[in-house]
Amino acid sequence: MQIVAGNNTLNAQMIATVVTGTLSGTVTDAATGRALQGVTVTIGSTQVVTDASGNYTITGIPVGTYTVTFVKSGYNTLTL
């Protein structure tokens, strides 16, 4: 900007940016090693379900510390 003689005014607007991460992985059966489909993965208020290959991806998670849970009928619930 150009500064002129006398008073110069500058109003600025800051836009907050939330830094996020993506969490992804694979869920398998501990006894067989097979991929598990239909496992509900929860982190914060976000839930996804694993696909036929046992894979899941959760995007847009604000950086921070979370509890992640994995739930499927017939299996012990895992909380990390």
Next chain:
Amino acid sequence: MDIIAGQNSLDVQLTPIAVAAPGTFVVILHNLPPTPPIPIGFVQPGIPAAGIPGRTADQWTNGVWVMPMLIFLMRGTPSSGAGIDPKESIYQISEGVQVVFDLNVIKANPYYNGHSGAMGGFIAWVAQGIDGWYNLAPIQSQWFNPIDGGVFIWDMQAGTISKQ
């Protein structure tokens, strides 16, 4: 867990909930070896079959593997396992299969060694011969005492068995 900016990876394993009914125990077979643990030449015609005196591979059905994996419950039977009636004591299995054993049936078997109180089993590669089933080579053997029932996970390659 901590989520950082960018990519975060988390692979997990879930443990199945298995329940053994009263009077039974369950064995979950896990981590099975993918191939026979003995030289393939073992089953070529004319080669004596170890542990089975007088037998040669050409007496088996084309000398091929006819059953990939089976589990025996020994019940105090002769250690070679040869000649066990498959209808009674051999269970065809595959990765992750849960084999349920009835303790009362086991105890009623005349071969069961009730004195030791221990039962055992092993996984074997088995061929069907002209007059029965033949255990070619046990690949793992675990002796444990499931007399109180329960669920056991048997890791074949690690050689461990643990009660769930």
